[in-house]
Amino acid sequence: MLPVSMTVNGKAVTATVDPRTLLVQYLRDNLRLTGTHVGCDTSQCGACVVHVDGAARKSCTMFAWQAEGAKVTTIEGVANGEKLHPMQEAFREHHGLQCGYCTPGMIMSAIDMVNRKGNDLDDNTIRHELEGNLCRCTGYHNIVKAISAGARAMKG
Amino acid sequence: MYAFKFERPTTVRQAVNLLAKNEEGKLLAGGHSLIPVMKLRLASPSVLIDLSKVEGLSGVEVTPRSVVIGAMTKHKDVANSKELQAVMPGLAAVPGSIGDPHVRQVGTIGGSLANNDPNADYPAATLGLGATIITSKRKIPADAYFKGMFETALEPDEIITKVSFPIAKKAAYQKFKHPASGFALVGVFVSKRGSEIRVAVTGAGANGVFRVPSFEEALKKRFSPKSLEGLTHTAAGLNSDIHASAEYRAHLIGVMARRAVAAANEKGGAED
């Protein structure tokens, strides 16, 4: 067991964990931030995507100690108090979810996509960029619409 | 996953010493091949030696004759390198085709080449350009590096530090993706550098990446997809599994090779 410290959603946190602990387990089990989901645990589905030092990562494929000293943002950290993040708002507005299991990873990936590719995203780009995020419910169509609108809304 | 300890060296020498000291130790780069196999208990290192704090292992450096890529350089940083895109877009397209954006933000060239997955993309580019793998001990030419499925010439205490790719005027990669995994069902990298022609195939071989001398000979006369017309690759020695038969893979080698030559001629190999 060893202490692992990082900044999660702007707060300094520490927990004592086994080296095997994955970042997603640290977030869910130690910090009780259960918004980040585990869909596959085999690095494929993207339900576990969080931002580590500004880049989207599958938190099931990273040990907690690899994030020592890092700044981590999870789905719990994107809203501004009661006000949803524009990307969250767009998913609600455009019915970008059904069961909601994939949604935290979708939104974290979508925000990362805008950070890397800008606010004007065509559908083709969005679909390619979603290669690492699986949704078993929606058929993706409304997710693509939501990301397109959310990306524009993030402009200002 | 079995229990392990970890170390975070800051120099290559420290990392080499840790490897030498821990017979069951393993290097950790992006972890995007190693962590999944640890979860499956197919790997059970006693110590993980994390390379992320080692200085000087990342970056893409373009010189007049070669492109030198640090072992810890992430797929996205190679794909997005403007300097590389300017001199050899066909090589930049290779990491751009790997996995998904999240994988590309973490996975590294050194990890990919050390792993030598029979369906991975970088081995095709490395063999298809005749690159040199530079390690903590020596320089290994690509032709002597790949030793079979998940097997390489690396010794247990040897670390890849860089890979040097000669700049080829014409180079391109064409990948037929498995629709679910995104890995190459068959991928073909072709290059022409002066009179040297190389054709390297990933995804198809039961022993991993390999060259196709008959295609290379044919392309020496004229570097055109037409030169490959009528040429076929034997299905003997190719993979046959639930994803594709050996015959289908053999057919794809011809198709992907012709497409790769066409792409290399068109724009030096930039992706569509």
Ligand SMILES: Cc1cc2nc3c(=O)[nH]c(=O)nc-3n(C[C@H](O)[C@H](O)[C@H](O)COP(=O)(O)OP(=O)(O)OC[C@H]3O[C@@H](n4cnc5c(N)ncnc54)[C@H](O)[C@@H]3O)c2cc1C
């Ligand atoms: C969902 C998913 C999709 C993927 N799709 C593709 C794809 O389409 N094409 C493709 O080619 N790959 C694909 N990959 C694999 C990906 O490219 C990996 O990142 C890569 O194969 C390994 O790199 P890594 O940095 O993650 O290495 P790690 O997993 O950290 O290490 C892999 C192996 O290399 C060793 N190693 C690492 N660095 C060094 C070094 N410098 N010197 C010596 N040994 C070293 C390690 O000890 C380990 O044995 C995919 C992975 C995932 C999870």
Ligand code: FES
């Ligand atoms: S739970 Fe991490 S990718 Fe599926």
Ligand code: FES
């Ligand atoms: S909404 Fe159910 S998995 Fe995407």
